[in-house]
Amino acid sequence: MEITVMEIVIAEIKEFVASVASFVWGVPMLVLLVGTGIYLTIILRGIQFRAMGHAFRLIFHKEHDSEGEISHFSALTTALAATVGIGNIVGVATAISLGGPGAVFWMWMTGLVGMATKYSEAVLAVKYREKGAQGYKGGPMYYIANGLNLKWLGFLFALFAVFASFGIGNMTQANAVSKIILHSSESSGASIPTWVSGLVMSGLTALVVFGGIKSIGKCTSFLVPFMIAIYVITAMIIIVLHLDKVIPALGDIFKYAFTPISAFGGFVGAAVASAIRYGLARGVFSNESGLGSAPIAAAAAKTNDPVKQALVSMTQTFIDTLIVCTMTAVVILSAPYWSQKGVSSGELTLLSFQHYLGDFGGWVIIISTVLFGYSTILGWSYYGEKAFEFLAGEKISLVFYRAVFICIIMLGATTELEFVWNFSDMANGLMAIPNLIALLLLSKVIKQETDRYFEAKKIK
DSSP: OOOOHHHHHHHHHHHHHHHHHHHHTSHHHHHHHHHHHHHHHHHTTSHHHHSHHHHHHHTTOOOTTSOSSBOHHHHHHHHHHHHSSHIIIIIHHHHHHHHOTHHHHHHHHHHHHHHHHHHHHHHHHHHTOEEETTEEEOSHHHIIIIISOOHHHHHHHHHHHHHHHHIIIIIHHHHHHHHHHHHHHHHTTOOOOHHHHHHHHHHHHHHHHTTHHHHHHHHHHHHHHHHHHHHHHHHHHHHHHTHHHHHHHHHHHHHTTTSOBOOBTTBOOBOHHHHHHHHHHHHHHHHOTTTTOHHHHHTTBOOSOHHHHHHHHHHHHIIIIIIIIHHHHHHHHHSSOTTSTTOOHHHHHHHHHHHHHHHHHHHHHHHHHHHHHHHHHHHHHHHHHHHHHHHHOTTSOHHHHHHHHHHHHHHHHHSOHHHHHHHHHHHHHHHHHHHHHHHHHTHHHHHHHHHHHHHHHTOO
């Protein structure tokens, strides 16, 4: 068969994206990412441990006289909508498939140190936010430009954020949703093409995103608690009913985090380096700590104190990685499919839940995938929109960005999985670099704001 020029170009693009993703997520990035979280944890005296209770109490606290667009709760659910997504279902499965059970341990590490990172991002987001014609706007591009006076670096972050909104926040979600709907519909005797799923998601997204952050906040405030509750309760039922398999699964997570796992069954084996690489990459994909995405939503919160919203934002990483991802991982490792040949990462979570709960478990995963994917698309549409606004200025019509974003949902729904993940990894990594640099350079400001708040509240 003759290969066309277009096919050659497409193959070259795919190879280039895969190479860049692999390079970006090399040792230097992992050291920078985890190292920044550890450094912030130290200078903030383990804020994610000592202030977690206070942080959860602030979630439902309303500041009626404060400036901002949405409540602490809406800002949290918008950020959770963007993070509790396919990374919690397919991302965990991918990490286990490629890095073995030990990858889950390194996902946990991104969550533990990532809480300090997420907190720090939100402090800076609120402190350096600006009030524009469309309401408050903030995020890494603003604290880089206003806090460091490095507008060119803020420009780079915003540019990478727009690309990331098309990857992690769009194509990856649409792809996973369309594939699981196709798989489930075929098994039931029907067949819903991926383009149909993409078209429906595009329409539903358009209904919400053209209403702006208040519309997105209202939708996510209802949708996110509901979808997380369904998923976590179902996973807990499986865990409680099969505790005899949970302990060995947890043992494998700790054991293979530091020792290589040999090939067995259909599993090809994995070195410790693979467990670390895929655990950290998938962990960051899931909780987005260090990427600089969530502070864009935090900047819109109604608050007069940066630390209050930062504490609320910190709980997002805890919920996402240490609760939801852990539930997924334990169920997968308790079931027999993760080491079987021919089971793709896209099917792994579905089959594991079905193994224990039959059709009901399968439907929970299908519904969760659809809700998680859709909510992530909503959250990231706002992130990308604000980054685009920073690049093009307030006078530019956001209708153009929103229209392109909605159209790309169709592309993601019908594109092969490997390219979608590689593109997302590439965009995530490029986006994280300027944000992590800013967090390190502005760490003194973060510590000063934190000390001021805790001294005033007399909290140790």
